Amino acid sequence: MAEPPVVEASPLIVLAQGGWLQLLQKAGEGVIVPRAVEREIRRSGATDPIARLLAATPWLEVVSGRPLSHRFYKRRSRSRR
Numbered sequence: 178m179a180e181p182p183v184v185e186a187s188p189l190i191v192l193a194q195g196g197w198l199q200l201l202q203k204a205g206e207g208v209i210v211p212r213a214v215e216r217e218i219r220r221s222g223a224t225d226p227i228a229r230l231l232a233a234t235p236w237l238e239v240v241s242g243r244p245l246s247h248r249f250y251k252r253r254s255r256s257r258r
Contacts, residue, residue: 181238183209186217189237193227202236212241 182204189210192198201208210231219228231237 179205181205181207181209183211184214184237185211186214189214189231190218190227193230198230198234207236207238210237210239212239215239 182201184201189198189201192200215231218225218231221228223229231239
């Protein structure tokens with residue numbers, strides 16, 4: 178089974194501002210948003226349109242900790258050697 182895609186702040190913000198947020202669903206049914214990304218977006222305040230959109234979009238799942246698989250971190254650390 179494929180792992181759910183993970184999105185960082187910049188693409189999430191740019192796609193939302195352009196009205197293209199639904200494009201992320203093409204990557205998978207559910208999209209993981211790391212807690213740090215959520216905090217970065219919410220820094221603008223609860224009335225910020227992107228923060229409201231993040232809270233109102235059920236297929237964007239905010240997770241704490243390491244949202245990426247252990248395999249990803251292994252590959253990434255090997256490639257930096």
